Amino acid sequence: MNLLLQVVVSGTLLAAVYYVLSLGLNIILGVLDIVNFAHGAMIIMGSYTTFYLHRYTGLSPWLLILVDMVLVGALGAVLYLAYLRFTVESPLVRMFALIGFSSVVVAAILAMSGSNFRTVQVGYGTIDILGLPVRVSQLIAFGFALLLGTLTILWLNHTKVGVAIRAVTDDRVALRLCGVNDQRLSLLAFTVGAALAGAAGGVIATYVTFGPDSGLSFAIIAFAVVILGGLGDFAGAAIASFIVATTQTFVTVYWSSALINTTLFLLVLLVLVLRPRGLLGRGRL
Amino acid sequence: MKKSPIYRKRALALAVFSSVGVLLAGCGGGTAGAGADTVSVGLLEPLSGPFADNGKQARLGAELCAKQINDDGGIEALDGATIELEVQDTGAAAPAQVANQLQNLIQQNELSAVIGAWASSYTLAASTVAEQAKVPMVTESFASEITARNYRYIFKVPASAELMGEMAVDSVLELAEQQQYEIDEAAVVADNTSAATVSANAAADQLESKGVNVSTKEFFTPGLTEGESLALKVLSSEPDLIFVQGALSDMALLQKAFRNHGYRGPLLGAGSGFVATDYAKTVGPAANGTFSSAGWNWDLPGEEAKKFAEDFTKANPEFDFPGQEAGEDCAAIYIIAAALEEAGSTDPEAVREALSTIEISSGPATILAPDAVAFDDAGNLENTSPVIVQWQDGQPVTVAPEKIASADPIPFEE
Amino acid sequence: MTLTLLAGSSITAGYGDLVAIKDVSVDLGEGNLLGVVGPNGAGKSTLLRALAGVIPVRAGTVSWEGRDINALSADKRARLGISMVQEGRRLFPSLSVQENLMLGAYHASPAERQERRDQVVEMFPPLGPIMDRSASVLSGGEQQMVAVGRAWMSKPRCLLIDEPSLGLAPIIVDEIYKALPVLQSAGVSIVLVEQEVGRVLRIADRIVVLHEGTVMHDGPAEDFRDRPDALREAYLGIAPGGKG
Ligand SMILES: Nc1ncnc2c1ncn2[C@@H]1O[C@H](COP(=O)(O)OP(=O)(O)OP(=O)(O)O)[C@@H](O)[C@H]1O
Ligand SMILES: [Mg+2]
Numbered sequence: 001m002n003l004l005l006q007v008v009v010s011g012t013l014l015a016a017v018y019y020v021l022s023l024g025l026n027i028i029l030g031v032l033d034i035v036n037f038a039h040g041a042m043i044i045m046g047s048y049t050t051f052y053l054h055r056y057t058g059l060s061p062w063l064l065i066l067v068d069m070v071l072v073g074a075l076g077a078v079l080y081l082a083y084l085r086f087t088v089e090s091p092l093v094r095m096f097a098l099i100g101f102s103s104v105v106v107a108a109i110l111a112m113s114g115s116n117f118r119t120v121q122v123g124y125g126t127i128d129i130l131g132l133p134v135r136v137s138q139l140i141a142f143g144f145a146l147l148l149g150t151l152t153i154l155w156l157n158h159t160k161v162g163v164a165i166r167a168v169t170d171d172r173v174a175l176r177l178c179g180v181n182d183q184r185l186s187l188l189a190f191t192v193g194a195a196l197a198g199a200a201g202g203v204i205a206t207y208v209t210f211g212p213d214s215g216l217s218f219a220i221i222a223f224a225v226v227i228l229g230g231l232g233d234f235a236g237a238a239i240a241s242f243i244v245a246t247t248q249t250f251v252t253v254y255w256s257s258a259l260i261n262t263t264l265f266l267l268v269l270l271v272l273v274l275r276p277r278g279l280l281g282r283g284r285l
Numbered sequence: 286m287k288k289s290p291i292y293r294k295r296a297l298a299l300a301v302f303s304s305v306g307v308l309l310a311g312c313g314g315g316t317a318g319a320g321a322d323t324v325s326v327g328l329l330e331p332l333s334g335p336f337a338d339n340g341k342q343a344r345l346g347a348e349l350c351a352k353q354i355n356d357d358g359g360i361e362a363l364d365g366a367t368i369e370l371e372v373q374d375t376g377a378a379a380p381a382q383v384a385n386q387l388q389n390l391i392q393q394n395e396l397s398a399v400i401g402a403w404a405s406s407y408t409l410a411a412s413t414v415a416e417q418a419k420v421p422m423v424t425e426s427f428a429s430e431i432t433a434r435n436y437r438y439i440f441k442v443p444a445s446a447e448l449m450g451e452m453a454v455d456s457v458l459e460l461a462e463q464q465q466y467e468i469d470e471a472a473v474v475a476d477n478t479s480a481a482t483v484s485a486n487a488a489a490d491q492l493e494s495k496g497v498n499v500s501t502k503e504f505f506t507p508g509l510t511e512g513e514s515l516a517l518k519v520l521s522s523e524p525d526l527i528f529v530q531g532a533l534s535d536m537a538l539l540q541k542a543f544r545n546h547g548y549r550g551p552l553l554g555a556g557s558g559f560v561a562t563d564y565a566k567t568v569g570p571a572a573n574g575t576f577s578s579a580g581w582n583w584d585l586p587g588e589e590a591k592k593f594a595e596d597f598t599k600a601n602p603e604f605d606f607p608g609q610e611a612g613e614d615c616a617a618i619y620i621i622a623a624a625l626e627e628a629g630s631t632d633p634e635a636v637r638e639a640l641s642t643i644e645i646s647s648g649p650a651t652i653l654a655p656d657a658v659a660f661d662d663a664g665n666l667e668n669t670s671p672v673i674v675q676w677q678d679g680q681p682v683t684v685a686p687e688k689i690a691s692a693d694p695i696p697f698e699e
Numbered sequence: 700m701t702l703t704l705l706a707g708s709s710i711t712a713g714y715g716d717l718v719a720i721k722d723v724s725v726d727l728g729e730g731n732l733l734g735v736v737g738p739n740g741a742g743k744s745t746l747l748r749a750l751a752g753v754i755p756v757r758a759g760t761v762s763w764e765g766r767d768i769n770a771l772s773a774d775k776r777a778r779l780g781i782s783m784v785q786e787g788r789r790l791f792p793s794l795s796v797q798e799n800l801m802l803g804a805y806h807a808s809p810a811e812r813q814e815r816r817d818q819v820v821e822m823f824p825p826l827g828p829i830m831d832r833s834a835s836v837l838s839g840g841e842q843q844m845v846a847v848g849r850a851w852m853s854k855p856r857c858l859l860i861d862e863p864s865l866g867l868a869p870i871i872v873d874e875i876y877k878a879l880p881v882l883q884s885a886g887v888s889i890v891l892v893e894q895e896v897g898r899v900l901r902i903a904d905r906i907v908v909l910h911e912g913t914v915m916h917d918g919p920a921e922d923f924r925d926r927p928d929a930l931r932e933a934y935l936g937i938a939p940g941g942k943g
Contacts, residue, residue: 003517003521006517007514007517010511010513010514010517011514013513014511014513014514017511018510110333110334110337114337114338115334115335115336115337115338116338116563116567117533117534117537117563117567118567119537119566119567119568119569121569126545133545133546133547135545160801160802160805163794163798163801163802164802164805166791166793166794166798167791167793167794167798167802169793170791170792170793170794171789171790171791173753173773173785173789174785174789174790174791175774175791175802176753176772176773176774176777177751177753177773177774177777177782177783177785177850178774178777178802178803178805178849178853179774179775179777179778179805179806179853180774180802180805181772181774182774207511208509208510208511208534208537208538209533209534209537209538209567209568210534211335211533211534213335214508214534216508217508217509217510218510221510232793248510248511248514249513249514249517250514252505252514252515252517252518253514253517253518253521254518256503256504257503257504257505257506257514257515257518258477258504258505258506260505260506261506284793
């Protein structure tokens with residue numbers, strides 16, 4: 001019974017982190033319809049930014065998440081302006097551009113930082129929740145997930161820019177006819193998506209050990225969450241994060257950790273077949 | 286993962302053989318007479334990619350000791366010829382590519398010997414090329430397959446992976462018994478790569494043969510995104526000892542989670558990650574107390590080892606101590622130098638001959654095998670013994686075997 | 700003479716190798732309703748796209764109040780006051796009705812946006828109760844109302860409407876057509892493209908007939924108002940009895 005409770009608690013805390021991982025991808029893939037093969041690279045850039053700034057400035061890793069957002073967002077903007085905006089009509093070229101960008105990032109980190117694994121030590125200790133030890137840093141990460149998720153949802157649904165961004169992939173021509181510069185909006189959305197991926201990197205930096213190519217595992221989780229929740233459905237993604245995290249925890253504890261990815265894959269497949277628009281049936285096709 | 290046995294070695298060897306056969310057709314093989322002013326020794330190591338840190342240690346160790354030899358007057362029997370390292374980075378290439386890299390290295394240089402290639406899979410592939418080109422290869426890899434193929438040109442300095450695994454388990458059980466810490470129940474956690482699985486299963490078998498119940502064996506896919514659930518599962522069987530094996534990032538995540546959920550008992554690791562120079566930095570406080578086997582450790586007794594450790598940290602102040610590969614490759618250079626003295630020639634065939642009969646009882650070469658350096662017929666270094674280290678305050682210290690231990694283990698805790 | 704608001708003079712436009720309209724000149728007077736008719740593939744939609752800046756012109760000039768606007772992109776032209784309802788409505792299916800309308804007034808203040816939204820509901824009462832419905836589930840008539848409403852939201856000075864009657868029941872078409880004179884009386888100049896000439900003639904000030912990418916006729920709608928068949932017969936070759 002105690003074990004079950006622990007599984008539920010750690011699954012819930014983990015869900016929050018997974019939700020943060022999915023936010024940026026949900027904008028870039030879910031809203032902008034760009035299959036972001038560089039999501040993992042963007043995440044890991046955020047992690048390294050936190051690591052080095054923390055090491056050299058001693059600033060709180062939580063504060064540094066803001067810097068991660070600015071930096072990775074700016075890099076996303078450059079990537080979009082320099083390349084992606086010319087590839088609106090050719091997803092295949094875009095895919096290679098993103099894969100290429102990703103490998104450049106990994107190689108650059110490897111060159112600058114070596115293959116050493118990095119950790120950001122946050123020593124806030126643990127507190128008891130329902131008699132279970134919970135790291136304070138996990139709670140803060142949970143808070144960040146709520147904050148960033150809420151802000152993103154508000155932005156996309158209740159500001160005119162956000163609403164326009166949701167319309168970009170529906171019909172660029174119609175959007176232009178409304179007097180909106182669709183390219184500038186795409187740039188903005190891509191930048192915000194990249195910034196959120198950077199924020200996710202900052203959040204995970206506080207609880208995992210990472211190397212130059214650690215982004216991939218987190219990107220896989222993010223893809224699973226976004227697809228399960230429905231493309232562009234941020235509430236669906238919250239539920240999906242919870243399902244992915246608890247499934248992962250349950251499968252590990254009561255079955256075998258080697259089956260996590262298989263289970264996730266089957267779950268995604270099942271949802272794609274039964275609910276192609278995601279769990280809540282509201283996602284983009 | 287590293288220095289691991291390879292499972293498709295036959296297919297691999299076959300592939301390498303056929304490609305090498307073609308490549309060799311136009312290659313003469315280097316023979317230089319006595320009196321040359323330099324001797325070329327190849328150094329084939331992963332200097333970039335995921336194993337770059339290990340390869341870097343190997344390179345620093347080899348370079349330091351080659352310089353010492355050259356500063357001391359070079360190879361006397363060759364009129365003071367100096368050793369020149371021809372360095373080749375394997376990167377993160379596939380083993381077959383590493384074989385090609387060595388092929389090119391041999392073609393472009395008149396090598397008297399070659400050192401490499403760190404990963405057992407690399408060494409298995411590359412040694413086939415060395416064998417065909419008749420260039421002696423000294424390796425720091427662990428896998429026993431490397432010397433089990435009746436090759437004449439391969440010389441392996443560390444003990445075998447199997448012996449290391451066995452000894453690590455035995456030593457930890459012994460140390461625990463001395464402290465009246467009872468180990469009845471153990472758990473084994475490793476990633477599901479073949480190398481990790483094999484060493485984890487071997488550890489489990491060894492534990493069971495010593496009467497320890499291994500109720501949890503967990504093999505996970507590398508690249509964990511969280512460690513909590515795995516820790517919950519492993520700790521639910523209330524183990525007194527946990528054997529761990531995998532990439533450093535996953536280990537860090539797991540070890541922190543173990544500590545977070547209240548486990549204070551001993552952790553036993555295997556694989557290069559656990560003796561990497563930055564292991565403690567990466568894992569943080571949870572690293573303290575972790576045991577691992579190693580081919581060599583910097584604090585081994587004897588003046589030679591001590592001097593090497595001092596020279597190394599003086600030359601490379603960014604490190605607090607030389608890593609395992611630094612010691613192994615320094616010794617390899619001294620062994621090759623001794624063979625050159627013996628052979629009085631840079632001819633690789635003569636160097637091989639000298640290596641196979643060499644006996645060194647003093648000097649820096651003995652930091653690996655304190656009694657005397659000599660190779661058996663298969664090319665294994667005799668008298669070499671794995672060491673069992675424990676991380677204490679950010680450094681690996683030798684805690685077993687008893688006669689070479691430099692410190693007592695940290696008291697075992699429930 | 701009324702002042703010319705939007706004009707295309709000798710414009711040529713097309714897609715790839717295809718020249719869809721060639722040397723076409725049209726003139727929209729301030730406050731006028733210009734009807735453009737012609738058979739399938741005549742180039743009507745292409746003409747509207749060229750005027751709105753969705754596709755570039757290859758020769759000729761599009762001008763706004765006498766100023767050459769060839770170089771302006773569609774979104775800039777929209778901000779000048781040129782609004783277009785595309786063929787097939789083209790709503791944003793991801794958004795609700797309300798959000799579709801709001802996007803039409805992207806550059807307006809929130810208060811203005813609200814005010815115009817209310818005007819749209821006044822113009823098309825059926826939209827009132829379905830504001831929060833997803834645009835992807837609307838009926839064709841509702842879609843057309845939203846499309847016209849969205850174009851109106853930007854408070855345009857000129858409205859380009861492409862085949863609003865397409866695929867709609869006559870009773871719904873009536874409702875849409877009722878809105879056009881209302882817009883016109885509010886000062887909006889309109890270019891209305893249709894295949895069916897009868898309705899257009901009834902409300903247009905001027906009529907242009909396009910055929911195979913060129914202008915076959917351009918004159919006051921009055922000339923044919925009471926005898927659409929004559930227009931059909933003269934230019935479209937589809938009069939009862941047909942031509943030889
Ligand atoms: N996007 C496009 N790409 C290529 N060719 C096109 C495109 N749109 C239209 N055309 C071609 O241009 C020509 C004119 O088409 P346009 O759509 O302007 O005709 P239309 O008068 O609007 O016809 P309809 O009454 O059927 O809507 C046609 O031959 C058509 O096939
Ligand atoms: Mg048309």
